[in-house]
Amino acid sequence: MMNEEFTEELSITLKKVMFETPFKFVISKGKNKNNEYKKIVIEEKEKDFQVAKYSQKQVFHTNITFEEIEDILKEYLGEEFLQLNAWAEGKEFEIKISKKKKIFFTSRKSSQKKCLANMEHNRKKxxxxxxxxxxxxLIDMGVFTKEGKIVNSMYDKYRQINRFIEIIDDEIKNKDFKHLNIIDFGCGKSYLTFVVYYYLTQIRNIKVNMTGLDLKEDVIKKCNETAKRYGYDNLRFELGDINGYKADFEVDMVISLHACDTATDYALFNAINWKSKMIFSVPCCQHELNKQLKPENLSIFSRYGIISERFSALSTDLIRANLLEYIGYDTQILEFVDFSHTPKNLLIRAVRNQKKSNEKREKTLEEVKNLMKEFGFEPTLYKLLIKQR
Structure with missing residues (x-):
């Protein structure tokens, strides 16, 4: 079957499935043993759907809407996987794809129901x-009372903090880390820095050497005093600039939360040069590409100010993620907090993978170059990693 015929038939078949609004999908039967993932499970949760991608040793989670599911199914079916099972109320659907890309579709009755117990568990997480x-x-932040109870008006903040810890925990929990060296760039008042230190040392029982860096002398002084008061002996804060910062130890994790504009690029550049095992970055104030935006063919993207601003911000994160992939990281862009709280709600999570194929790496770089060419972009991280080498 020709690729165009297959794509059209797959699209029609998937629409039959999606019309029934399934609550669970399982993508399986990989085409070869070298697949990055062994299976992919998409399942309805309390507010949205959770995607779980299972590799040999890990599982990677992201949250998506129902409308985004079909795109994921099209991305993987036929290319990397040959089977889909989906469950709706009272029905199960199965799509099988032969190696010659012939599609076999069946449906049957099913007694499987939404796991209401799990839904309730999510509500009482x-x-x-x-x-x-x-x-x-958390007591100093006003999130907890002195007794450790959540202050009702701070529940959203409590959820946001735990969401950030969950994103880190996904990479920590299945690995046997005994010791971690961590740098937090642009730490500011360091609320999350203290919480991360507590989580790693008190909950995960990992020995941690952690450094927070910021440009404000009074903030650094206060943070060091607070760390001493908490008894966080291996947490220290230093005055310094992200650009040009030198670490005199091997860096395992780099955190960069709301480093403004190109400061995030320098934080990522440092992490890459140090071959940091993990990177967690929440970008902020992505002005650089908005000033450069000059579409070659798609002038509509620069017609409206708010659109060009948001498009440039998304393009900034997209380019950063792809460049990290090119360098040799497995990279995800995750929702950090609900969009209703802040439009700056994306987090880049990158985990070093020395086995990433050259073909995949080169493809991600080519995608960056195509985007740059179309819109006239010349981002700082690209210049640091590619142009100046």
């Missing part, structure tokens, strides 16, 4: 940092 136990940073 067991957070990594639970309430009921005094955690000094």
């Amino acid at each position: 067991n957070y990594i940092i639970p309430d009921g136990k005094p955690v000094l940073p």
Whole structure:
């Protein structure tokens, strides 16, 4: 079957499935043993759908809407996987694809139902940092009372903090880390820095050497005093600029939260040069590409100010993620907090993978170059990593 015929038939078949609004999907039967993922499960949760991509040793989670599911199914079916099973109320659907890309579709009755117990569990979620136990940073932030109970008006903040810890925990929990060296660029008042230190040392029992870096002398002084008061002996804060910062130890994790504009690029550049095992970055104030935006063919993207601003911000994160992939990281862009709280709600999570194929790496770089050419972009991270080498 020709690719165009296959794509059209797959699209028609998937629409039959999606019309029934399934609550669970399982993508399986990889085409070869070298597949990056062994299977992919998409399942309805309380507010959205969770995608779980299973590799040999890990599982990677992201949250998506129902409308985004079909795109994922099209991306993987036929290319990397040959089977899809989906469950709707009272029905199960199965799509099988032969090696010659012939599609076989069946449906049958099913007694499988939405797991209401799990849905209820989500509503009463067991957070990594639970309430009921005094955690000094959270008490100082006003999130907990002195007894360790959540302050009602701060529940959203509590959820946001736990969401960030969950994103880190996804990479920590299945690895046997005994010791981690961590740098937090642009730490500011360091609320999350203290919480991360608490999580790693008190919950995961990992020995940590952690450094927070910022440009404000008074902030650094106060943070060091606070760390001493908490008894966080291996957490220190230094005055310094992200650009040109030198680490005198091997860096395992780099955190960069809301480093403004190109400061995020320098944080990522440092992490790459240090061959950091993990990177967690929440970009902020992505002005650079908005000033450069000059579409070659798609002038509509620069017609409206708010659109060009948001498009440039998304393009900035997209280019950064792809460049990290090119360098040799497995990279995801995740929702950090609900969009209703802030439009700056994306987090880049990158995990070093020395086995990434050259073909995949080169493809991600080519995508960056095509985007840059179309819109006239010349981002700082690209210049640091590619142009100046």
